Structures are given as structure tokens and as C-alpha cells.
Amino acid sequence: MKKNILFLLVICIVASCATKTKKPEQRSKLLKGFSTYYNTLFNAKDALESEFTSRDKGHKDNFYAPYIPILTYEEQPLGSDLGQSAAFAENSMKMAEVANSKPSGRNNSGIPNIPGMQGNMPGNTETNQEEEGQTKGATTLEIAEAKALKAINKYSVIRNGEEKNKQIFEAYMILAQSRIYQNKPLEALDALNYVFTHMKDDKRLPLARIYQGLAYDKIKDYHRAHETFAKLKGEDINKNYAKLLSIYYSESLLDAGKKEEAARELDIAYDLNTNRKLKSRIAYLRGQVLENLGQNEKARESYASAYKYANDFEFEVKSQIAIAKTFNGKGDYNGAKNYLEGISKKGTYGSRKNEFYYALGLMANKAGKKDEAQQFFRKSLFEKVSDPQIRGLAYYEIGKSYLEKNDYIGAGSYYDSALAVMTYEPSKILLQDQSEYIKKISRNYYLIKKNDSILSLAKMSDAQRTDFFSKYIAKLKIKEEKEEQERRRAERNKGFDTGDYNANSIFANNTNAFEDFGVTTKGFYFSNNGTVSKGTSSFKQIWGERALADNWRFSKKMTSIEDMKNEALGVTSAPNPRRFEPAYYIEQIPTDQGKLAQLKKDRDTASLGLGVMYQNYFTNTPLATKTLYDLIDVKPEEKVMLQALYEIFAMNYEKNPQASERAKQILLTDYPYTSYAEFARNPKNNSFVKSTEDVENEYKKAYALFESEKFSESKDIIDQAIQKYPKDALVPKLYLLNAFNAGKSSGKEVMILQLEQIALNYSKTPEGVRAKEMLNYLKSDLSFQATDNKGNAIPQQPVTNPVQNDQSPSVQDSDVPQRPDMNKVQSVDLGPATPQKPNSQPKKKNKVLDASSDPTIPPRPQ
Template identity: 60%
Template sequence: MKKYILLALGSAVFLACSPRKDGYLNRKYQDFTTFYNVLFNGEEALNAELKQRDKSYRDNFHAPYIKLLTYEEQISSAQMENLGVSDNENGLPFRGSDNENNQTAVLNPTRLSILEIAELKAQKAIDKHSMMFKGEEKNKTIFDAYLVLAKARLFQNKPLEALDALNTVQKIYKKDKRLSLAKVYEAYTYGKMKDYYRADETFRELKENKKLKKSEKKLLSIFYSEMLLNAGKKEEAVTELESAYKLNKNKKLRSRIAFLRGQILANLGKNEEARESFVTAYKNARNFEFEVKSQVEIAKTFNGKDDDYEGAKEYLEKISKKGTYASRKNEFYYALGLMAKKAGKKEEAQEFFQKSIKEKVSDPQVRGLAYYEIGKKFFEDNDYLSAGVYYDSAYAAMNYAPAKEELKSLTENIKDISKNYYLIKKNDSILKLTKMSNDERIAFFNKHIEGIKAKEAKEELERKKAEKESKNRVETVDFALLGNTDNNNSFLDFNGSKGFYFANQANISKGEKEFKQIWGNRALTDNWRTSTKMNSIEDLKNEALGITAAPDPRRYEPDFYIEKIPTKTEEILALKKDRDTASLGLGRMYENFFSNTSLATKTLYDLVDSKTDEETELQALYQIFSMNYEKNPSAAERAKQLILEKYPYTSYAEFVKNPKKADFTTSDSEVEKIYTQAFALYSEEKFDDSKKLIEETLQKYPKDVLVPKFILLNAFNTGKTAGKEIMILQLEQLMLNYAKTPEGIKAKEMLQYLKSDIKVEQFDDNGNPISPKNEPAFAPQNVNSSSTNPERIQQNNSKQRNLQEMQQDDPLQPKDLKPKK
């Protein structure tokens, strides 16, 4: 009986504490059970995930800016693997009650991430323990559940769903003191959604709230400064970071705040202030990496004019030799190189960059940047091939994707130039040999063979020296780990010489040579066997010059080389053609890739002076003129005169007479009247008068919007007076200069017709063909056959239909002279 009484009493108490009743006991009971039954596990899961993210976070100091919060983004599985973190789907094991884990497994057959578990727990707490009465939540702990729900969604990159939870909590808790915290996360969420206007508006309202707790102010300052930076408001971000630094006393966070502030100030060109900020970051740094990077950034803010270079140099050289800093010498030498460069000491800067690449790698990106700076010096001196070698090394070493991507196109362009350069060099050498007598060839190759012998003797001496050093060196090897040493094919017994493979420099050299011969240059990445082969500048050079890795046994015989010299005329001409085509391409590349007009002009003039064929010469002269007629008229003048002298009846000659000098935007009313007069003269068949009026107008108004219209009308005048060929040249010039105008489009259509084999035949009333002299194949007005012969009409029906289609909306008509907007 007593048992039943206790059961009934317990049931009564349970029912009395139901979330469906708004009583004091109900509220207290639900408040307690919400947290300890479900929400506690959700909060623990969230905190565990954020702690793990913070622990595994690695800063990217080569990005424009570091992040203040180290738990915002989850690192990838590959990154976790590299950092030695277990690559498990949940990150960290979640420890809840077996009953709850079993329920989760039933609800979700697939394993959940920790944040998904936190979200699930928070949602479960809301669903089971919410006490809504008249639109107001009576269970105070549900507020915490909504915050956990919002955070879990935010850090899963689901800002819209997080905003929904934050809006709900503000709606059902109208007078709660914790609403300001929800507002802080709301503003942060707007920033995540890139709705910077609303985020800024919300943050400003919160800053005016004098009742904010200190913890809320700290959080607000961090969130607000990052939002301002993402919105591009750098000056305001600097001011807010100053406030964040004052509010937050945690030294690790203070170091990050100062470092980020320094990066922004450096980006704004305020080097003095940036330096002070980096010094503050260094003083507050709580890890070795931050100390080193702060010192490097301090060096980057060096001002070559006002700062003490010798003092800064002495300080960095001294610190680079201290204790653990010695392991980062390559980074300090790179920083010293940048300082020397800013101080105007270019040679000294190159020495420091060279020292940097010889030291042990501590940061692959810094190694790549050191290679890049060396290559940049060659690039500025127009030595693109040497620059390309270092750019190749920089590209291979760098691990920051945006910087690597920027360098990729540059290295590809230099490789294209290298192909042409070495092809020219090779063909020039062969052409030079074809002009030699047999005795001269023998003497030339004997000298070449002596050079090969001296080089190989030097290499053999170095190999023997390395082999001797390796034999004298005592190596300690754990033979038990390396398996059976009696096996002649074992790892220790490479080529029959006992000892560790990598201790023998000769073996390494041979191995590298054989590897390159089979695989070529490969990037140091996973799946390198199946990755795309990376051709270096050296590979391209060897390919162009015909150099192979394996030496030929006949390489010491002059006849071995003489036999390969072409003797047939067509072969020699083909070599010359290939050489000239490559030279033309090289000149274009210098201009298009690097905007190096002077080098491009010199290369193309050298091509012209080498007596190339007419087609290549004309192309080279056109390129020279088009590159220089505005920037360097004196360099363009020679090309212009050569085109006019050698190729007067080409579209290129027409172009150099009247190149397009500016965009046309306005039309003078006087010009419109003149065009009407010119068109009237054309209509009256006064072609010479119309032509003269047009030429005078073009000289007087060279930049008027109607210039293309005048040129098209003048082409018709020319067709009537000088014939089809000259008309085609003028239409080609019009199409070349004004391709996107209605006149340019019409000229293109007409050229397709004029250059075809179609001929317009006209017949008299008796069916006899009329062949007027100098009549162009195309006229500005509709061309209708005067023939009444049905057979003739039928034969020319399709031809006339094509002409009529082309002549619709004739651009010559003066009815629409205003330019279209």
C-alpha cells in the first residue's frame, strides 16, 4: 500500500511540474532539468569543438590579414593530418549518457559532427522544456539553449539559420537582461552574411548602450573590428582595434589584435604606426611563431630614407644567431634583404636573398618569396630567362595559393619566351654553320669537343672527391631496421658499394639524373607519378637546343656534328623561316606580356634588318608602328616610311597614314553639314569632288564621331574612281580601326563579298552584258539589274538577294548622323 502511495505522490509532483503550467514550481523544475538533462551536454560539445579548433589553428601570415578569432573556421582533414590531429569525423569524442547517444544514433544513422550534436541538444532542450505563455517564454534557461543553437549554427557556417534563432529569442524574451548579448551575436551574424550595413547599424546601437557588461563589450569590440575590416573600412577598423586592445587583457589576444592592426596600418602606408603595433605584438606574443613573424613584419616597415639601416641590420643579424631564433635564419635573411632593397642597396639585398635560400627551410612561402625577389632583379634588368629559373623555384616552393596563382601566369609567359629565344639561338647557330667551309666547321667542333672534355673531367673529379669523402665518413646505421644486408639488391648495397644510400653524393647525383631522365621535373606533392609534368626553363632550353641527358659515344668526333648540318636549300630556308617567325613572336611577347616596348621594338627591328621574307617583315613593321606611334613617334617613323615605301598598296599603308588616335564621342554640327554635302556629291557622281571634301574634313576634324562614316563614303568614291583593289584596302583599314562601329561591321560584310568570286553582272534590254570600267562590285545604294531578260534575272537572282540584304540600313545615308548612346 505504501508503495502505491509513493508512486501516486511522485506522479502528482511530476504532473505539477509540467511545462504546460505556468507555476513557480513548474518554472524552477523546468529551469533545472533543461540545463542538467539536455543543455549541459550541448554546451560541453560546443565548448569542446571550439577548444579543439583553437588548439589546431595555424595562422597564415602570408594572407593580407590574420584572423582575431582562432575558432571561427574548421580546418580541413588534410590540414588536420599535417598537424598530427586525428582525422576523425567528430574531431573529439563526445561524452554523453549512453541512453542519449543511443537516441541520437536512432534519429541519425550517420555519425554527427560535434557542432551538429550541440545543435541537436539545444533544439531538443527547446522542444521538451519550453514554457510559452501568451507569447512569452517563462523558462529562463531556454535563452541559453537558443544562444547555443545560434552559435552551433554560426560556426557551421549557417548564418541565416542562426539569425532565425536569435530573432526568436529576442521576440520571446522582451525584458531579459541578456538580450544585449543576443544583439551582439545578431550583429556578428549580419557580418557573416555580408550585410555590412545592418551589422554596422546594430553594432553602433550597442556601443551607445551604457548598460553593456564588460564581457559583452570585449566581444563586441572583436566582432565589430573584424566586420569593419571585411567591409573595407580600414581606418575605422584600426580605431576599433585600439578599443579592443584596451578592453581585452588576455596577452595572447592582445598580441593578435596588435599584429592585425599593424597589418592594416602597413597596408594604408602608415609604416611608423604599423611598426609600433608590430613591436606591441612581439612584446605580448605567447608563442615562438608569433615572435618571429612580428620581427619580420617590423623589418618590412623599414623606411629607406629616414630609418637607420645599419642599426636595424645589426639588430636583426644579432637576433638571428640567438638560441632558437637561429632555426629561422632564412626568414631573417629574407627580411634583411627587403630592408637593404628599400635602403637602395640592391647588391647587398641580393646577397641576403641568396643567403636565405641556402639556409634550412622554416617557412616554404618565405623560401619562395626569396627566390621571387632574386628573379625580380633579373626581370627588371630584362633578363627574362634568368628570372624564369628563379620564378620556377619560387613557384615550386610557395604554399600560399593566391601568391602562387599570381606567379603562375608569369612563369608560363617566360616559358613561352624561352621557347622562342632558344629556337632562335639554335637556328642561328645552324645557319651560321651552313655558311662555313669544311675546315672552319672542323676547327669549330674541335674547340667544342675540348670544352666537353674539360667539363666532363671536372664533373668526374667532383664525383670522385664526393665518393672519397663519403667513404671516410663514419655512418651509424641500425641494420636491424633495414632488413637483410646480405642481399645484393638491398637498400644499403646500392651499385655494390656498402653504406647508406644518401650518404654517398655520387649515388645521389646519379639517382637524381636518372629520376629526371624518366620522370622529368615533378612537384613535391602527393601522387607525383600521375601529376602533370612541370617543365622548367632548363628543360625547355635542352629541348630547343637538342641536348639530351644521356651522352652519345660519338660526341668526341667532329663528323658526328657535321653530319647533322642541313645541306638542302629547302631545309635551310625552313630553318630561316622558323627562326624569323619565332623572332616575330618574341617581339610581340615582350610587348604583350611585360609591356617592354623598347625591347620589343629592338627585337623586331633586328628581325627587319636580318632580311626576312616580305610577309614577316610587313607584320614586324606594323607591330613596331602600332606599339610606338603614340608613345614614341620617332621609333615608329622608320617603320611607317618602310611600309609606305615597300608596301604602299596594303591596308597597313592606309593604317600608318591615318591611325586611330582616340575614341570618338562627339560630332560637330558643321561636320554633319559637310557629310551631307559629300554624300550629295557622291550621289551626283562627282566622285573626285566628294573625295577631296572628305579628305579636307578628316584633316580638320580627325576626332569627330562621323570619321568612320566619312572613311566608308570615301571608300565608295575610291571604288568608283580607282577600282576594286584600292577600295578593298580602304575597307580593310576601316575594319581594322573601327571594328565595333556600324561602319566597321558594314565594311567587314562588304569585304567578305568583294574578296569572293561572285561578280555582279548587269545587262541591257537585249540581254547583252554591261561591263563598265572601274565600276565597284558594291555600291552604297541598292544595285538592281536593268536587265529584262528573264533568264538573266533568274541566273542572278540569288546574287542580287545577297546584295539587297547587305544594303539594308545603309550606314552611308546621312539620315542618322547622331551617335547612338
């Protein structure tokens, strides 16, 4: 018996030591799956989950962006154990691909190639070592991708076009996720297509479809993404998959701008997910969407749910602020105010007082309590900063209140302060534009006020001026007396110790002061650049910028808003020995009529610009209309008057016809032959565009060449101008000048053809009317008798050649533009001319049109 046992044992040992290489397809599926997980796939999963963990730790919500993401990578994955998906993939870093792609086809092991997959055979040690070398120094996502590729290459088992190793599904999910998070969605789609081709019957296929939809969303192919998600919603899928699907579908709908559908899908996601953190984030996102849709009541309820389930302190605070933002002003304002004020005093919430005061200010604004709102915003500024963006928004709200009062200096100052501390870049960009607009408006506004004051004083009598400045001097004395009292009080307090020695002061427990005068090893305080620099920064932090002066603690030399206004108005604050004499101010009032006229011209131009800026920058049509009508009432020069009338009519004729009617009547009555009047008659004519300075200059050049009898050069300039500016208001005028060029250079017949075209295309314009009148003359049989300076008839030369050159034109000289002193013949003047009213039309002479009623070149907008 012992011999038999020994013999069998020897046979087993020999059999076990024998080597036999099996083909990859013949290996055990069980062993293949086991090797896949423990040899490679485990490392790939570990790398991917490590990435999720690091991303979650570094994640910080931006509550000022339009929407927050739902997933933050903290929990284990939804739908599988592979990790959560990326809602923040757009912000992930750009990463290089791990492996070079091989040509399409099959590799040596019979496994189909996919982008980035190495085609090494199982057991090819050299290639595997090369792959391992590629992962050294790579990012975590690149390592996960490389490991997944290695698992696929080594352990994939395909028989009859079907993948037999079920672990390969997880490898492809890791591969797809790592590529999506590296912002390589197209390559992720390639990997997923392999799953759909070779693992058709896998029960986990809906998960692959979810990531397919996510990849489509990342390449902005929203139609395919939504089609994929919607198809999955119609199927009976695993509950965990349904949770993940609802999250990705709702965010994809938001990406595509479908807010109503996204809100409905978020409702489903809120009901499906039971995790507190996810419910809180879903509720907050739903609140943002509903607020964006103007449904503040529903949004407020959603924010309240977000606060209820929040497990993060920051999220709790921001949820409370969001609740306050959506207050509609009709609810219990006092109750909500008391609630927020109470919260701000409890425990750790006390560190966020500045944010709660800002929220209270928003609520007060909604409730119509403007003054109370401003008090809360200012309280927010005095509290410790917990969020710089909130500090900037508080500055912005205060500045906005100044803007509503037309105090542009004050608004600009607070807007600049907001820009200095804001952290959310889109808000800064928007506010930067508004700040620039305010500065432009401010310059015009205070120029108008200053010039109006000077012009008003210039119109006063001597007695009125004396009375005006006597009252001003009385106010000035009161002001200076108060300042003197403050100075004396500061002088009396000089020498008293008013230092800040409370426990929180940076000067507390400072026993050294300036004791070290070089005796000890540290040396003299002011000889150490480091200590001086540190002391300087600490001083500025506490006291700000101070000038070297006595009583510096009581005389902070900072420019106040009032000082800035005085500077804009030209009021100097420097004391003058004669400042209490009315004559000192009266002497400064200009009396020269030329200077006064220039002051009025500057004031009118600034007023025109101010009205236009009110409309263009802040869409404040009522204020813009009032400003421009005030300008019209003071009778500015014609160019400014026309532009002001046009702007009033253009901004009001559709939405407020009554406001534009007065401007329209002035244009039609006083300026009937201008292109602005033509626009007032037919405002919906899309062919009307205001003339530009470039076209005006081109017209002047062409007209000068016409007068110099350089007709071909004039024609070239006109053709180029018309081609470049086909819808400019001067186009009809250019065509008319071109017709006269043609008459001089090519003959009467060509000129008639061009005039007929002008009469047809521009029949309602003054140029079209003139073209018709010229055609009536040119087609008539009436002859023209020219005269010399004494009125004697000049014999006409017979026309022998129908095609004339410049020296012998077929169109008589009186038919084309000439200077007024040429042959005493009034000719058609195509140049700038003063428009005539209908009741002052000049008479015709010798059948030659008089163009004194020719429309002017429309003035440039100021």
C-alpha cells in the same frame, strides 16, 4: 503535544505524496531556470566549449594568406561565458542538421517552432529519447545544437508573448553559435529572430545583435552586417560586448573590401582589448591591411607591436619577417641587418635561420643591394628547412634575379624548384602560370639566339669564320684542361677514406655496415627488400641521383643550368675527335638559300611572339617595344611586319605616343589600305577588332561559292559569319561581297541599296570608299561595252525582266568579281590582294573599278 506533532507530520507526508500536474505556464520560473541550466544547458555549453578547445589546438596560422583571423578559440568567450565566436567559420566542416523541421506555427506546448526545433511537449519521454538517439555519433556542434533545442523545448516559459525563463537566452546564443560554426547562418538568424521577438527587454540583447551581424556577414550581406554593427557602436553597451563588436566589425569590413575603414576599426579593437594574445593578433592583422594599402611605415610599426605582445614562438618569428618585408630601404639597413643576424643565432631562433636569411634578403633588395640579397637567399637554401613556403619563396627570389637578366633557363629552373616545395596553394598557382610563361619565352628567346648565330656565321667570309672558331677552340681547350685536372685530382684521392663520421651523420655509429653475409639470422643485406629500399632512399637523400660510374662522389651527373642553355642553343657537349679543327664547325653552316630563308622566317616569327609575350605575360612594354622594333629593322615578311607594327602601336599609343609614332608612320606610308592602318588613324574606334582565322576561312568559302555562281549559299555563309563575329575586321569586306551576291541574284536595285548601307556604315574604310565609287557608276547613265579576247565588241542582250535569275543577271558581268582572264576586263576583286601604295593606283577601264588596291585580309597574330 506529541500527538499533535505526529498528526501534522502525517498530513505533510500525505500532502507531499499527492500528485497534481501543473500546466507548463504555472511552473515556477526559478525552478524552470534551475532545471534548464543543470539538466540540459550545461551539456550544450560544455559541447560548444569542447569544440572551441579542439579547434584552437588544431589551429595553425597561415601567414601567407592575405589576412590572419583574430580569434583562435583558446580563451573563454568575449561578451558572455558561452565561448568565442568563429572567425574561421568558412573553413568549418559541412555538417548535417540535427533535427527535422516542423511546419511553421506552434507546437503542442505552445512554444513557437523554429527551424530544427522538435515540437515535443515537456515530459514526453518517447520524443526525448528519440532526440537523445539522434545525438549519438553526431559532431560536437550538432550535439550542442541538439541540447540547446532540447532546453528550449522543455523549459521555455512564454506568457503574453514574452519569454519568462531568462536562461533561454543563453540557449538561443548556443543555438545561434553552433549553427554559425556549422556554416548555417540563415538558420542562426531564424533562432536570433525569436530572441528579438520574445525577449525585447533583455539586457544581453546587444550580444544577440552582434551574432546577427556575424550571420549576415557569413551570407555576404555586408550592407546589413555593417548596418547592424554601426548601430551597436552608437549605443552604450557592455565593455566586453564592445571588444567582440570591434573584432567582428573590422573583419567584416575586410570581407567587404573596405580596407581603410577596417584599419580604423582595428585601431579601436587594439585599444579596447587588453589580452596580450589578442592585441598581438590584432596588431599583426592591422599591419597586413596597412601593408596592402601601401602604408609600409605604419604597417612596420604595427608588426613591431605584434612582436612585442606575441606569446607564441611562431608568431614572433613571422612578425620579425613581416617587419623586414616592410623595410623601405631608407632607414638604418646595417643596424636592422645586424639585429636580425644576431637574433638568428640566439637560442631557439637558431632553428629558424633559413627564415631570417630570407628576411635579410628582402631587406637587402629594398636597400638596393641586389648582390647581397642574392647571397642571403642562397644562404637560406643551405640552412635546415623550418617552413617549406619560405624555402619556395627563396627559390622564387633567386629565379626572379635570373629573369631580370633575361636568363630564362635559370629563372625557369629556380621557379620549378620553388613549385616543388611551396605549400600555399594560391602562390603555387600564380607561380605555375609564371613558370609556364617563362618556358614559352625561353623557347622563343633561345631559338632567336641560335638562328641569329647561324645567320651571322652564314654572312661571314671564310677568313672570319676561321678566326671566330679558332677563338672558340682556344676557350674549349682551357675548359677541358681544367676538367682533366679535376679528374686527376679525384683519381689521386681514390682509396682514401673521405666518409662523413661526424655525430650528426646518418652513417655515424653504424658498426654493422655490410658484415652480415647470410651467416646470422637476418640474412644477406641485398636479399631483404625492406633494407634495400631504406638504404636507397637514404642514399638519395644524401647524394641525390648518381649514375653508375667511377668516382661517383666527385662526378655528380646532374644537368647544370649551363648545360640546359647549351642544349637550347644546339651546342652539344659530346666530345668529337675533330672538335679542335675550325673546318669541323664551318662544314655545319648551311649554305642553301632555302634553308637560310626558313631560318630567318622562324627567327622573325619567334621574335614577334617574344615581343607579344613580354607585354602580355609581364607587362614589360619597353622591352616588348624594343624587341618588336628590332624585328622591324631586319625586314620580316609582310604578315609579320604588319602584326609587329600593330602591336607596337596598340601597346604605346596611349601611354607613350612617341614610341608608337614610328610604327604609325610606317603603317600609314607603306600599308595605307590595311585594316591596321585604319586602326592607326582611329585607334579609339571600338568597332575595330583584329580578324580571326575562323572569319578568314568563312570569307574564303563565301568567295569560292561566289566564283562558282552559288550566290545563295555564299550569302548564307556571310550572314552566319556576320552574326557570329559582328566586330571582326573583315565584316565590311563580307558586306561588300554580299552586295555582289545580291546584284547577281536579286538585281541592280537591291545591290544599290546594300552598297548605300555599306557607304554609310563604313565610310572611313576602304570598303566604304569602294561602295561609294560603285554607286556613282551604277547610278550613272554610262553604258558598258564588253569585248572579246581580240578586242571586238560583244552585242549586249536587252534586259526584259527587272527581277533576274542566276542565268540572266541584271548587273552586267563586268560589274562583279571575275577572273583576270575573262573578257580582258579588270573587275572588282573581293579576294585577297596585295595592297598598293597611293602613288601606284591602277587606272579605271570602262568605268569598272579596279580592286588591285583592295585591302588584304589582316594576318593572324603569330
